[in-house]
Amino acid sequence: MPWLPTVAAPPSPTRVQVAWLRPASLQGSSTATKTSDATNAMPQTAKIPAFRPRSAVARATANAAAEGPHYSVRIDDMRAHLFAVELRLATPDPQGQEFWLPVWIPGSYLVREFARHVLRVEARCQGKPVALRKVAKNRWRAAPCQGPLQLSWTVYARDASVRTAWLDATRAFFNPSSLLLAAAGWEAKPHALHILPPASQPGWSVATTLPAAQVDARGFGLYQASDYDRLIDHPVEMGRLLRLQFRAHGTPHEMVIAHADRLRGEVDAKRLRADLKSICETEIALFEPERPRAPFKRYAFLLAPTASGCGGLEHADCAALICAESDLPHPRDGAERSAGYRQFLGLCSHEYFHAWNVKRIRPQALTPYDLERENTTGLLWLFEGFTSYYDDLILRRAGLIEPQQYLDLLARAINAVQATPGRQVQSLADASFDAWIKFYRPDENTANATVSYYTLGGLFALALDLTLRSRSQTTLDDVMRLLWQRYGRDDAPLYGQGVAEDALPALVREVSGLDLRGLFARHVHGRDELPLKRLLASVGVRWSQGKPDALSSLGLRLDDAQGWPQVRQVLAGGWAEQAGLAPGDILLAINGQRASPEQLKRLHARGRGGDVWQAHVMRDARLVQLQAMLPAPAPGPVALSVAATAAAGAARRRKRWLGV
Structure with missing residues (x-):
């Protein structure tokens, strides 16, 4: 039911009921500086102009946001890694206003207890202190007060991953889910976020896909979101940033790279921009082949290069990434893409694919998110596994890796699963459901007790794709498009309802006419070995095994x-x-x-x-x-290659699948 700002709202239930994400809701003003596709310059550091609304729409949205929670974030102490946050609420609950912080972030299925880094929470009303009591591990309750309520706190930020927050003298990064306490009962109202510039860093700028209301030339200023769920789906990067702009099927995209001061001249911007454009256009065309268009108004890759590491986290219109600096392309690299760079492109491909598969096509069990406790689903093999299958396949389709390089990546995945005894213990559905307590909590027995829904899920996607190719005129692409048209697009008949746990076999049958319920029973809910050797032979791929390690x-x-x-x-x-x-x-x-x-x-x-x-x-x-x-020798590692000779049908299928 609608909420009236003149009436105090009661605390909402834990499961946040907000409108489903529609592409139109992602529209917003861009930052004040605009650059062309060819831009590879450092951001301007000239005198900051006064804040100016970008448009009448932005002014109206900013005014609407003023009725709801209004946050400000500033850097409190870089050396101590502390952000300072304030929240202003015009009409708090007269019975006592509660505030809460998520315990996990969508896309990473582990209770991470972000509240453990929250320090010195205080409340004031009209300049006077208000009693504040902690009522749960991640919840605070302010005593009743008359008038606007102001809450302030600090957050320790030194997690170099993409999931939480980081602050030092070189860069600042945060996911709002780690910093911004939600006002209970106000989650569905417009939210405003004011990001303040650090006085000690005049060369810093801001990168985020949050819609801007009033920002300066460096991106500091006022941002807005239509509700709390959308607010926390936009990470924020601050620092000296290298920006690479391009368009993919007409939609503006940007790669934003932190530590631009030390990377100047060390990154082949032309190659990186071109390769990302190829990936993005290939994925857009997969879901919308007749009229390729992205489901967002703009997209950003937010990258923090480090000495080592590789990881990412998807969001509706951006991705937060880390990679080793050495994995980025260098201007003096040869024509061959390095293994590290290919891995990085695969990461970008993976997170970008998630903009469709999990951010818009969502499991029913995660619709809407319950951000205060585990949200279990047996479908992560679909949302992470199928994405893992497509991430490298997209590189091949985009012409960024050779056929043999792709087959080598497939073989590596096969060998990883074969070296995991847990595949005979845990099914894909169980691995998905237990992600919260097993996948993200590895120990010495993990390999014996579990299997990766990423890797084995990707191999199941391969098996399903090759089965469709050999037994019908359809492919897994057709299944993904039906999922998109049925659940993900803004005009989809089941938009906002989420994919049911048992929905996929029926969708496959609708696409192909094949009843593959047995395949799902054996390999998703059961623990049978996938018949990959036979299926790969059906597309003219040779399977061989070396000596055991x-x-x-x-x-x-x-x-x-x-x-x-x-x-x-x-x-x-x-x-x-x-x-x-x-x-x-x-x-x-x-x-x-x-x-x-x-x-x-x-x-x-x-x-x-x-x-x-x-x-x-x-x-x-x-x-x-x-x-x-000693037991009998175990089978050696698998190697895959294009078969020198193949039946005509297998060769045709391989051409359609692998392009060779």
Whole structure:
């Protein structure tokens, strides 16, 4: 029901009921500086002009936002990594206003307890202190007061991931879900956010896809969102930024790279811009082949290069990314794209694909989000796994990787799953449902108990795609388009309802005429091995297997402990488990010889199934002797290649799938 600003609103239920995200709601004024597609310049640092509304629409929206929660964020102390936040509420609940902070961020399925970094929460009304009581781990309640209520707090920000917040002298980044307490009962009202410039950093600018109401040339100023859900779906990057603009099927896009001062001249902007444009246009055309158009008015990749690392988090019209600096293309690189750069492009492809698959085509169980507790779904194999299948396939379709490079990536995924005994323990549906307690909480037994819904989900998407290609005139692209037309587009008949847990087999049948419920039963809800060798042969791809790796065959994963191999993981069914080795054991000797990875490889090459091996290990400061019989050799790693000869039908299908 509508909320009237003159009447105090009661606290809302935990599950935030807000309007479903429609593309029109993403429209907003851009920042005050505009650049052409060819722009690769640093942002202007000239004198800041006075705030000016971008348009009458922006003025009206800003006025509407004034009726709802109004936040201001400033940098309190870079050296202490502290943001200072204020929230003004014109008409708080007369019974006592509650405030709460999300415990997780959509796209990362783990309760992360963002409230643990919130410090010094205080409330004031008309200049006087208001009693404030913490009523839950992430909730505060202010005593009743007459007049506008002002809440202030600080947030510690030193998480270099894409999920929370970071602040130091080189850059600032935050997801609003980590900083901005929601006012209970006001979540569906317009929200305003004022980002204040740090006086000590005149060269800093702001990058965000939040609609701007009144901002200066550097992007500092007033932003607005139609509700709290949309507010927190827009991360904010501040610092010295390198901006690369381009258009994809007419829609403005931007890659914003932090640390521009140290990256000047170190990034091949022309190549990066062209490659991203190819990715984006390929994905837009996949979902809208007849009239390619993006589901947003603009899009931004917000990138923080680091010494090492790779990761991303999707949002409705942007993505937050980290990568190793060395993975970015350099102007002096040759024509060949490096493995690191190809990985980075795959990351961009993955997060961009999510703009359709999970941000707009959403699981019913996550519609709407409940930001104060786990939201479980058995469909992450669809929303993360299918996205994982397409991320590298899009690179191939866009001409950014060669056919053999794509097949190498597929083989790596197959080998990763084959090296995971947990695939025989946990189904894809269960892996999705248990993400909150297992996938994001790995331990020494994870490989034996779980399987990745990203990797195995991607291989199931491959199996489904190849099945459709071999048994019908349709492909997985057609299924994705039906999902988009049915659930995701702003004119979709089931827009805003979300995909039911059991919906996909019927959608596949609607597209292809094939009843593949058995395939889903065996490989999504069951734990049967995917028939990938046969399916790849149906598209003219050769499957071969090399020699088994010694450590994998022995069921061991090792770390180095001051020159001695230390057991990190013991894999189910291997010699190490049979012998009784345990994580933490330090391997001293195998068959009387000093243990080392090289020695294990030599012994394994000479060993035979049935041989008895002895091990001496140090465990809890005591020498322990163990032994077990070697099992039969495990299959070696899979390699894939284009078959030299293939039947005419297989060759045609391969051409349509792989372009070769």
